[in-house]
Structure formats: C-alpha cells, structure tokens
Amino acid sequence: MDESKRKAFAEDGAVVMEGCLDKEQLGLCRAAFDWGVENPGPGATTMFDGTAQKSHVDNANPLAKDRLDALVSKLPLGRMFADLWGSKHVWYFAEEIFLKAGGNAARSSWHQDTSYLPWGGKHWGNAWISFEAVPKRNALEVVRGSHCGTRYDGTTFQNLEDPTDPLHGDAAVPHWPRMPNIEVERHANPGAYDILSWATNPGDVLVLHPGTLHGGAPTDADFPDRHTLVLRFFGDDATFSPLPENSRSGYSRAGVLFAEELAHLKAGEPFRASCFHQVI
Numbered sequence: 001m002d003e004s005k006r007k008a009f010a011e012d013g014a015v016v017m018e019g020c021l022d023k024e025q026l027g028l029c030r031a032a033f034d035w036g037v038e039n040p041g042p043g044a045t046t047m048f049d050g051t052a053q054k055s056h057v058d059n060a061n062p063l064a065k066d067r068l069d070a071l072v073s074k075l076p077l078g079r080m081f082a083d084l085w086g087s088k089h090v091w092y093f094a095e096e097i098f099l100k101a102g103g104n105a106a107r108s109s110w111h112q113d114t115s116y117l118p119w120g121g122k123h124w125g126n127a128w129i130s131f132e133a134v135p136k137r138n139a140l141e142v143v144r145g146s147h148c149g150t151r152y153d154g155t156t157f158q159n160l161e162d163p164t165d166p167l168h169g170d171a172a173v174p175h176w177p178r179m180p181n182i183e184v185e186r187h188a189n190p191g192a193y194d195i196l197s198w199a200t201n202p203g204d205v206l207v208l209h210p211g212t213l214h215g216g217a218p219t220d221a222d223f224p225d226r227h228t229l230v231l232r233f234f235g236d237d238a239t240f241s242p243l244p245e246n247s248r249s250g251y252s253r254a255g256v257l258f259a260e261e262l263a264h265l266k267a268g269e270p271f272r273a274s275c276f277h278q279v280i
C-alpha cells in the first residue's frame with residue numbers, strides 16, 4: 001500500500017481505495033445488500049420517515065450476521081485494514097445498509113458514528129461500498145481530521161428541520177456538545193469547514209474513521225438511486241469508550257448494538273467480544 005494512503009487515513013480520517021474490490025467480490029457484496037433489504041432486521045429504520053426524502057437504513061441485522069461474517073472472509077478488506085492501520089489483528093463488527101431511491105432522498109445528516117457506538121481508539125474503519133458510480137456532488141462528505149476532534153452528541157435523524165436534534169440531550173452524563181449545524185455554517189461561509197469528498201466508481205471503497213464528522217451523499221434527478229453497503233472493522237487499537245448515562249433516547253452506555261455482549265467492558269479496555277468475527 002502506498003504510504004500516502006496510511007498518512008491520509010491517519011491524518012484526514014478518510015481515504016479512497018480505488019479498485020479495491022473486483023467484479024466477483026462486488027457481486028457478493030451486492031447479494032448481501034439485496035438480501036438485507038429483503039430481510040430487514042429489528043434495527044431497520046426509515047431516515048426522515050413520513051417525508052418524500054426518506055431513506056431505508058438497516059444496522060447490524062442479526063438475521064444477516066452469519067452470511068456477513070462469511071462474506072468478509074472472502075473480501076480483501078481485512079488485509080487492507082491491517083495494512084492501513086498497522087494492526088496485527090482485524091475483527092469485523094457489522095454492516096449498515098443505506099438505500100436511497102426516487103431521486104429526492106435527503107442527505108444523511110452530519111454525524112459521528114462514535115456518538116451512537118461505544119468506540120475509542122485509532123483502529124476503526126467503515127468500508128463504504130456503493131454499487132453505483134457516485135458523482136462528487138452526490139458523494140459522502142467528511143470533515144478533514146475531525147476524528148481527532150470533539151466527540152459531539154448525535155442527531156436523532158428524524159427531524160429534517162433540525163439536523164442537530166440531540167440524540168442524548170442535556171441531561172446526559174457526561175454532557176456532549178450539540179452538533180454544529182454544518183450545512184447552515186458552510187452555506188454562510190463556504191470555507192467554514194475543510195470538507196473532503198470524492199467521486200467513486202463501483203469497486204472503489206471509501207474508507208473512513210467512524211469518529212469523523214460525515215454526512216451527505218444525497219440523491220437527485222440525475223443520480224436518483226444509491227445502494228450502499230457499509231462494512232465496519234476494528235483492530236488492535238480499538239477500545240471501549242462508553243456512551244453517556246441517562247440518554248434521552250434510551251441508549252445504554254454500550255449503545256444499542258451488541259449491548260449485552262459489550263456490557264462487561266470498562267472504559268478504556270480493549271474492544272473485544274467473542275461475537276465479533278476475527279478476519280486477520
């Protein structure tokens with residue numbers, strides 16, 4: 001791997017791995033995506049439900065776990081992450097699927113995955129795999145270097161009028177600062193944030209640290225449908241970093257995914273549990 005990729009991921013929090021997946025691997029990913037849409041799990045939600053701008057999202061579908069654990073063993077992503085991070089071991093966490101159809105789906109609001117998931121450390125990565133060629137104007141966006149900055153409260157993803165509607169809220173302990181309204185701020189001042197985005201082709205994998213502020217990838221009439229499979233991995237330097245107590249959304253300190261399996265972990269301990277498939 002080119003050293004520039006490691007540097008970009010470490011410093012910027014995101015990098016594109018061009019041509020990372022071949023046709024066959026991409027076909028396996030697409031089959032897993034389609035199966036997930038046909039067989040939604042208990043965590044399936046509709047982002048901006050009740051509006052014409054809604055999207056289908058599913059997260060860590062337990063019905064899909066065995067098939068996804070088997071899938072990641074056939075993909076080059078474990079080796080890629082080991083090399084990108086400099087980690088001896090790599091584990092697979094779970095998937096998230098995003099389906100935007102009809103040419104009018106809103107941007108996914110800016111957020112950090114670490115507001116929802118008890119994750120700390122450097123060795124975390126989302127492999128963002130879209131099955132369409134995504135133009136830059138419809139791309140996922142990342143605030144450069146934000147994985148090294150503030151951990152904000154999340155957004156509920158339910159209020160189009162207020163994309164910073166707090167997930168955990170003012171009574172949460174510790175209290176995490178409310179998200180900035182990045183869209184409003186950049187509209188007023190295009191230089192307000194240093195934002196990265198890339199046009200991608202099928203087979204490219206956008207790799208981002210889940211602690212980055214990221215969002216976007218809306219659809220429009222010229223790019224009406226987007227099918228994206230996100231596969232999340234972690235390595236040696238992944239720690240348990242609990243969510244706040246007393247979250248207004250009912251999140252436990254271990255979050256809502258694999259919460260029982262993670263309940264035994266203390267803050268700062270290595271993020272390990274036997275439910276996570278070791279890839280490397």
Ligand SMILES: O=C(O)CCC(=O)C(=O)O
Pocket residue numbers: 098108113126128140214215216217228230
């Ligand atoms: O694809 C999207 O719309 C959002 C992706 C995302 O939030 C993620 O990969 O964590």
